Amino acid sequence: MDRMAALTRLTDAAASRALPVIGRAFDAARRRAEEVSRKVLGEDFQSRVEWLRRRYENMGGDPFGLDPDVAKSAVTVLSFFHRLYFRTETFGLDNVPETRALLVANHSGQIPIDGAILGSSLFLDLTPPRVGRAMIEKWAVSLPFASTFFNKVGQVVGVPENARRLLAMEELLIVFPEGVRGITKPFSKRYQLQDFGSGFMRLAIETNTPIIPVAIVGAEEQYVNLGNLEWAARLLKMPAFPVVPQVLVPGGQLPLPMKYRIYFGEPLRFGGDPLDEESVIADKAWLVKQTIQDMLNRALAERKDYLK
Amino acid sequence: MSASQAGTVLVTGLAGRLGRRVARRLHRLRPVIGLDPRTVSDLPSDVEHEAVDPLRSGARKLFARGDVSAIVHLGVVHNPQASRSEYHSQNLRVFRRVVELAETFRIPKLVLLSSANAYGPRAENAQFMTENAPLLAGERFSEMHALVELDMYAQSVFWRMPNLELVIVRPANILGTVRNAPSNYLRLKVVPTLMGFDPMVQTVHQDDVAQAIERALLPGVRGIFNIAGPPPVALSKAVSMLDRKTITLPYSVAKGGLSSLFALRMVSFPAPELDFIRYVCMCDDTLARTTLGYAPRFDLEQTLRAVDAERWAT
Numbered sequence: 001m002d003r004m005a006a007l008t009r010l011t012d013a014a015a016s017r018a019l020p021v022i023g024r025a026f027d028a029a030r031r032r033a034e035e036v037s038r039k040v041l042g043e044d045f046q047s048r049v050e051w052l053r054r055r056y057e058n059m060g061g062d063p064f065g066l067d068p069d070v071a072k073s074a075v076t077v078l079s080f081f082h083r084l085y086f087r088t089e090t091f092g093l094d095n096v097p098e099t100r101a102l103l104v105a106n107h108s109g110q111i112p113i114d115g116a117i118l119g120s121s122l123f124l125d126l127t128p129p130r131v132g133r134a135m136i137e138k139w140a141v142s143l144p145f146a147s148t149f150f151n152k153v154g155q156v157v158g159v160p161e162n163a164r165r166l167l168a169m170e171e172l173l174i175v176f177p178e179g180v181r182g183i184t185k186p187f188s189k190r191y192q193l194q195d196f197g198s199g200f201m202r203l204a205i206e207t208n209t210p211i212i213p214v215a216i217v218g219a220e221e222q223y224v225n226l227g228n229l230e231w232a233a234r235l236l237k238m239p240a241f242p243v244v245p246q247v248l249v250p251g252g253q254l255p256l257p258m259k260y261r262i263y264f265g266e267p268l269r270f271g272g273d274p275l276d277e278e279s280v281i282a283d284k285a286w287l288v289k290q291t292i293q294d295m296l297n298r299a300l301a302e303r304k305d306y307l308k
Numbered sequence: 309m310s311a312s313q314a315g316t317v318l319v320t321g322l323a324g325r326l327g328r329r330v331a332r333r334l335h336r337l338r339p340v341i342g343l344d345p346r347t348v349s350d351l352p353s354d355v356e357h358e359a360v361d362p363l364r365s366g367a368r369k370l371f372a373r374g375d376v377s378a379i380v381h382l383g384v385v386h387n388p389q390a391s392r393s394e395y396h397s398q399n400l401r402v403f404r405r406v407v408e409l410a411e412t413f414r415i416p417k418l419v420l421l422s423s424a425n426a427y428g429p430r431a432e433n434a435q436f437m438t439e440n441a442p443l444l445a446g447e448r449f450s451e452m453h454a455l456v457e458l459d460m461y462a463q464s465v466f467w468r469m470p471n472l473e474l475v476i477v478r479p480a481n482i483l484g485t486v487r488n489a490p491s492n493y494l495r496l497k498v499v500p501t502l503m504g505f506d507p508m509v510q511t512v513h514q515d516d517v518a519q520a521i522e523r524a525l526l527p528g529v530r531g532i533f534n535i536a537g538p539p540p541v542a543l544s545k546a547v548s549m550l551d552r553k554t555i556t557l558p559y560s561v562a563k564g565g566l567s568s569l570f571a572l573r574m575v576s577f578p579a580p581e582l583d584f585i586r587y588v589c590m591c592d593d594t595l596a597r598t599t600l601g602y603a604p605r606f607d608l609e610q611t612l613r614a615v616d617a618e619r620w621a622t
Contacts, residue, residue, distance in 0.1 A: 060539045064435055065508045067542070141587075142431035144504025144559065151508070152542075161434035 040079045041124070048129040059169065062154070064162070066131060070152035071123075078120040081113070085257055086218060088117055090125050092264040095212055100170040101267065102204050103132065104288055105214035106193055106296060107182030109255065110242055114219035117260055118174060133166050134174040135159075160203065167207045175200045177285065184240035186227050190220040191296050193289050198278065201285040206274035210267035211288055215295035217263070217303065222255035223247075259307055263295050316341060316375045317525065320362055320406065321383030322355075323348035325486045326421075326514055330380060331355050333518045334525075341376070343367055344383065362402050362409075371413045378417035378525055381406050384458060386488065396454045403458055407465055410472060417473045419524045421517075422459040424478045424510070424534055426452065429589035435508070436592035439478070439532040449580035463532075475524040477517070479535040480591055484514030484614040489581060494615045499552045502559050502586050506544045510590040512537030513606035513614055523600040533600060534591035538608040543585055549612050559586065 042048075053068040082088050096103075105118060119132040135158030141147040156162045166173055176182060181194040204211050225242040232241035246252035268291065270284050317334055321327045322342025332352060334340050341356040342348070348357055360366035362383065370376065383406075384399055403420070410418050427437045428445030443459055445452035462476050481490035490511070493499065512535055520535045547554055557565070559582065566579040596602040606614070 061541065063508065063540055065506075065542050138432040144502070146504075147431070148504060148506045151506075156435065157432060159432065159434045161436070161438075165435065 040083045041076065042079075045079075045124075048123065051128055052123075052131060063165070064133075064154070064156045065151035066154040067152040070149070071131065071154060074149075074153045075120055075123050078116055079124060082117055082120045082124060082260075086117060086260040087257075088121055088125075088260040088262065090121050090262045090264070092266075093121075093126050095264045095266050096122070096126060096130070096172070097210065097212075097267065098128070100167045100207075100209050101172055102167075102200055102209050102211045103172055103174045103214050103264075104200060104211050104292065105174065105176055105216055106191075106220075106292055107176035107178045108185060108190065108216070108220040110183060110223040110225055110244060111255075112183060113222065113255060114216045115174060115176065117219070118214065118216065118262060121262055122172060130172050132174045133171050134176075135163060160199070163203055164207060167203070167209050173209075177289070180239045184225070184228055184242055185220075186225045186242070187221070191217075191300060193293050193296075196282075196285045196289045198281045198285045201270065201281050201288070202274045205270050205272055205281075205284075208269075210269050212267055213265035213288055213291045213295060215263040215265070215292050215299055216260065217296065217299045218258040218260035221258050221306065224256075257307065259305070261299060261303070263299055265291060265295055315339070315377030317378040317380060318343060318370065318376045319380045319382060320344065320402075321381070322351075322357060324382060325484070326482070326517065327382050329484075329514055330382065330518045330521055333515070333522055334380075337522070339375070341370060343370065362405050367405075368409065371409045371415070374413075376413070376415055378419070379406060379410055379415060380419045380421075380521055380525070382421050384421065384455070386455075396457075399454050399458055400461060403461065407462075407469070411469060416471070417475075417525060417527075418465075419475045419477060419521055420458075420462050421521070422462070422476050422478045423455060424480045424536070424591040425584070425589060426456050426459050426478065427589055427591065428452065429507070429583040429587040431587050433588050433590075435588060436590050437534075438592045439534055439595060448583065449578070451578050451580060466530075473528070473530040475529055476532040477520055477524055477535055478532065478591060479517045479520065480510035480512045480537065480593075482514055482517055483511045483537075483611050485617055486514050489577060489584075491615045492576060493585075494547070494550060494552070494612065497553070499547050499554045500562060500585075501543065501547065501554050501556050502562055502582065503556050505559070505586045506542050507586065507588045508540040508590060509543050509546055510536050510540045511546070511608070511611050512604065513611040516604045516606055516611075519605065520596060520600065520602050523596075523602050526600075529600060531595075531599075533596040533602075534593040535596050535602065536591055536593040537604040537606060537611050540590055541608060546608075546612055549609065550616070 049068060049072045056062045056066060108114060115134055122130045122132045131154040134155050136150050136155045138157055140150060141157050163173060177196040177200050178194045179197060185194060223244050224246055225244050227243050229241040229243060268288060316339040318341050319327055319331055320343045322331055323344040323346035331340050331342055335352050335355050341358065343358050343360065343362055345359055345361045347359060351357060358370055381403060383402060426443040426445045427441050428447060430444060443456045446456045459476060462474065465474050482488055483491050516537050517535060562582055563579050566577060566582060569575045570578050
């Protein structure tokens, strides 16, 4: 009986003294975690996710397989890089229309982090939030997991029919007309736009879609590429074989934590015949290229610090 | 002019599950005769059934009666276990005979049931393929050659017989009591899926296909029409909506296992058909919706549940 009473006293003491201490510690930890996630994801992250979920539900579901839950998890991971690692700052977001548009940006950085950060800024910084839809390489879709993942976060196979359909759905299409030429450019050519393809221009004219020029500053310095080894690329059947010494340093496999600045320019509209001669279309594409180059030059002139 | 004002429609492959659905739908509008060597028991009393092979002379007599004004050719045999050359040539021979009979007896309308699967599942496919897309299903699987060649043969009829109103209907995966690969797949107790692949899939209810065939019979309609049902879903979602257990296998394991099981005649799915649960193969049915006025009546839930409706089926 005594033993029972002692046990009761002990549990009472545990409940009245130890539990509140544990509870307070737990509450503090939870508050701290919430604080960090609020800082990283933003106050209204959940309402952004719900807004997008409703947008696609109203369409009867995204026909390309975008899954809001998978996209939410991907953005949650990406938000760490977006807010803390690259400390992304955006300018001119009000130039992005609520309807369809082609976001044409400079491409760089050896691996397409610029596309991911551009996508996350449309999700986290733009109001109302949008899903940036980029076109991915055909071979990526034949790989297990990659194909499913890309589809579920809203990326689609790069064929013209898909681009037209996305624009008909009033989506934002992210285009990097420099393609592989841009992403593999050596450090010495940073912020110098490479040749633009003209497919995006034919698409914009045909579908009467505004082009939003986008300049991304920061990505071009994230990996210092000293040059591309052509023979190695040929040997390994890769698009390019960049020489990036930093990957040999422990931790250097991560990109350098440059500050990302993303500038959205005013919408450009082009008319004319989408089936015009290549030279006519290329001239119009050149105008877009020049606009982005000007935006980059201005941004670089204003930039005082690489990291702040 | 509606289909009800026209003459008799002759349905090949009447004894099949889809054939019976189509006959039940059409017999309210116009007389229906069915052509199928198989026996069939549960037809409406006013549907005539002639148990003859279209290649036999008995079939000719039916046409010679003079009241047939349209043919619906559903008699395409999909028997993957049959000798390959036999079923390949059989399908083409039967369809060729049907076309010849249509020509001889000046029948103005012919509807062929093809399939959107003829476009073929490929990684580089556009998400939705229009009727102009090339039929590439035979590229990797010879089993699909028969279907592709049948469709191609039918396309040649467009210019060889300009007076014949030919309609090629290419539906997405037909679901229902029908015994086709997609319905059989979803009826499995444990549904295998491929690790790392979850393509969007398009389904259509068997009665929506019957509706599309009815609309294809309207006078003046000719051409090729994709037919899709409710909006597409990811394969995993479709399987989970049916509360099926799934087993996820790496592609190489699934392919090896399926090849052996198929060789032992334990399954009816040839290994190359795995591509249908690996890559996307969907069609754009805008043309059917605008030209034929087709619109699916069954939503996704109803379409998927239709594969389990067997015990209620007549």
